[in-house]
Amino acid sequence: MKSQLSEPGPDSVSEAPATPGVGTGAPPHPLRALAEPVRGRLAVAVGLQTVAALAGVVPFIAVSQIADRLTGGSPADGDALWPLVTLACAAGLLALACGTAAGALAHLADNDLQLTLRRRLTRHVGRLPLGRLTDRGTGEVKQAVQDDVSALHTLFAHTLLDVVAVLTTPVLALVYLFTVDWRLALVSAVPLSLGVFLFSRAMAGAASQMAEFGAALGRISVAAVEFATGIAVFKSFGRGRKAHERFVDATEGFADFFSRWVRSTLVSSTAAVLVVAPAMVLLLLSMVGAVFVTQDWMTGAELVPFLLLGPAVAAPMGVVGPRIQQIRAGQAAAVRVTGLLHTPTLPEPATPALPDGHHVSMRGVSFSYDGHTDVLRDVDLDLVPGTVTALVGPSGSGKSTLASLLPRFHDVTAGTVTLGGADIRDVPATELYRRVGFVLQDVRLLRASVADNIRLGRPDATDEEVQRCARAARIHDRVMALPDGYATELGTVVTLSGGEAQRLSIARALLADAPVLVLDEATAYADPHSEALIQDALSALAAGRTLLVIAHRLSTVRSADRIVVLEDGRVTEQGRHDDLLAAGGRYAALWEAQRTAGPAEADNGLSPLPAPADEDRAADDIREGSAR
Missing domain, CATH: 1.20.1560.10 (ABC transporter type 1, transmembrane domain)
Incomplete structure (x- = not known):
């Protein structure tokens, strides 16, 4: 969005103060x-x-x-x-x-x-x-x-x-x-x-x-x-x-x-x-x-x-x-x-801190969009490195809001969110996004080449690294079919479908290699063929990382290490799938409702979470992608 004008010279305009009129009475128009x-x-x-x-x-x-x-x-x-x-x-x-x-x-x-x-x-x-x-x-x-x-x-x-x-x-x-x-x-x-x-x-x-x-x-x-x-x-x-x-x-x-x-x-x-x-x-x-x-x-x-x-x-x-x-x-x-x-910016820490490890801890977390009504209330949650935590619950329960606090889309109203023992508000933004990545339903692609879109998280990545991640994300073959391959500019004559754009964003996340990932249900808008490819790509992405998953279809998170049930902004249940079903609480009711509404959907076997075999295949894809 920068102007295409040349750089101003020494006598050109200087930047106006962000708060004009301070100390001079009423601010000017x-x-x-x-x-x-x-x-x-x-x-x-x-x-x-x-x-x-x-x-x-x-x-x-x-x-x-x-x-x-x-x-x-x-x-x-x-x-x-x-x-x-x-x-x-x-x-x-x-x-x-x-x-x-x-x-x-x-x-x-x-x-x-x-x-x-x-x-x-x-x-x-x-x-x-x-x-x-x-x-x-x-x-x-x-x-x-x-x-x-x-x-x-x-x-x-x-x-x-x-x-x-x-x-x-x-x-x-x-x-x-x-x-x-x-x-x-x-x-x-x-x-x-x-x-x-x-x-x-x-x-x-x-x-x-x-x-x-x-x-x-x-x-x-x-x-x-x-x-x-x-x-x-x-x-x-x-x-x-x-x-x-x-x-x-x-x-x-x-x-x-x-x-x-x-x-x-x-x-x-x-x-x-x-x-x-x-x-x-x-x-x-x-x-x-x-x-x-x-x-x-x-x-x-x-x-x-x-x-x-x-x-x-x-x-x-x-x-x-x-x-x-x-x-x-x-x-x-x-x-x-x-x-x-004059919209308030994200406060930068006065005394920057660097995380020691990748353990995520939320303590007493509350959040309000308008300063009056709390969307989240007193949430306590731990994300152990290398595990998968799924957030489930009815619409409006606060799943997306809670997940958005980890990459600091918003700052908590009360409580703390820490990464490696450091409050994320004290972690410089560049350091935070090296450690926390996210793959969302709504994919944004730049009007730039395919390679530059994938390189967004690591501009210095080599062509070989870009292609290796694209193969792991199951998008390499589609890119090679474009008129100029990885040099094809998106957003002009060439556009990608929703599923293809999602796999491109997964390749971007793979290249960035953040150890902690926030994963929204990336297959919500995909057709069956694209969904299968996205699931393969997500398996490669999830391998060996700490995941916080927003789940709408409970069948996709049955193998999660921990399932957290949110209702009205509070954690009402958490545990593994079988334990929550045995407890007969809110999760069991949600599972039964989805299973009754769509048995095929509940048992489709598709999951964004890597099974052991998927982890091995993902690792092979990353190691051997350039050779295929």
Whole structure:
């Protein structure tokens, strides 16, 4: 998500403080805070644009003076006209030079600002807790990094200078017209006054409407990302139509909202545009001016500047609508970007600690998403190195939440989670993820080559190591069938099915070689053929590692060393499969319910856990993969 712009030089924008306004009273508006690093250059650009706008009026004034002298009673004096011609030409060149310089400076300042903001956002997002990042949704992050930063580009590089130009030119024009004839100058101001009145009616309640506008676009962005990433899963179950329903709902909701907004403002906004249209203004001034001339209230030469500059007086109202919309969009974008930048990051330990071994211990663990309602309560659990622990229980019991605490997707509300005797909050993130890996149902692949996707956990891995892990994950043959093999870029023309993406993520986990793994039910969305291959890959992955498995189908964890039953965020039972069945408690009831609902599923023999023979085969795959 980084900008493709070049590195800024020594004089380029510096990173803005994360908490602007501290120690200076009330914090500034997010828009001003984000623009602070380039405020000086933007101010200079505004000054140049002001000069350009003022200079742009001078040629019209000079032409008016030339017309007055040409239509005077005495013959025109060439020596008196040439200075006015020179002034008009010089002012035109000055307007062109200053306008060009203002645009270039504003774009350079915006260029640096975009680069800085995208760097800040990517660094900040990289420090967010993974659980909180998942809660926000990739669509929201994409909107901030791409769409919102682009909206700020429009505001700073274009709208700001446009607003300066459309406000400065009419002021000078109107001042000059009052020096010619104050009565017709007042007539020139009538369209502007009507336009302001009508447009203010059209924009009534625009603040809340723009907020809803931004929210609706955000929903479309989120739905689009979900549609793109989830289509393979839905199609594998023959529910391709379902995949796009949320996206369609979001777009239709936006269309309905926007249609209502347009209908409510159509009459007043159209009238506002018509009364300030150059043709209408010119018609008005021509009619009134003709009366003034025929009544000898002014000369024909004095009418000329009104015909030249009169339309410019009302010009701002002709473009104020789009400009105000761009300003509001920029303000809303600044609020969203600032909100994301101020999202609390994962606290880094003041005194880093390194684990001594891989024993995982949870003591008195409680967790709440909102700070009020506990999802987990007083959980005690040990994961002995080399064993498999399965989390089971009804939906909403807290299985995924408990598993997410080990890779520190969230921090516990109360209690401790330790790895090798060290509180995981004291373990640096890089060290934690060397020791704790995870394979989830929802696989995310980068828009990069297959090899780079597998190398994500170990960028320095050799091609041989990548291929060895791919063979063990049962994805090597599929990769070799791609147009460029391991160099094939994913996310463009080539896409992988849900099961293939899952096996690729398993190869990634194999290469990372973390001794502790959190394993969500990776076969939940796979078809039978893919499921069998994924089970083989999981057997290779699980061999010799400590596993914490989230299990939805109890038949897949019968051989686990310990099965932990969660209900309402508490551990109600734990033990081996046979012992829990003999106890006749909650686990036995869940087992009987699943067995009755689907005997074939309960006895399908598929398991993500390695049987002894699987361990031997997995070890052989890892050792001999490069030779096959």
